Amino acid sequence: MAGAVQAMLREVMDIRQAAEYLGISGDTLYRYASEGFIPAFKLGNRWRFKKSLLDSWMDEKSGVKPQPATGLTVVAPEQKKPVRRAL
Template structure:
């Protein structure tokens, strides 16, 4: 006889998208992303994100000592990086 837990196990699903690294990705463009989220989004190591943010090369801000990033800011930064690369060609 099936229990309500059996039904839940068979019919439940993830409602929060993940980056594939075990953390949750920001659900909306205006929600702040973590260093891990950004590393997954840019396909770089977390240390690279910390290094770029610390030297001001990546748009971010700190909340209680932890770096946070807005996806729109990152997308604008990516566009600027692409324009700068094309200008050098």
């Protein structure tokens, strides 16, 4: 359990750690990195992933925009779903 927590706190992760962080398989993450779909870089011949870049990428893909002054996040209006009223 402590190893999983340490992996989540690392800024630079290997493919196994990043796949666990994102909740996808290592094979899928390798394919995404190779295709340039996800932010990654190679150190030698191995893929590496910066946690901060992955977080920004996920925010961008989900339509969440961070508010720098407050630290709160705001969802873009076009991403919001209509709320149904109770009858």
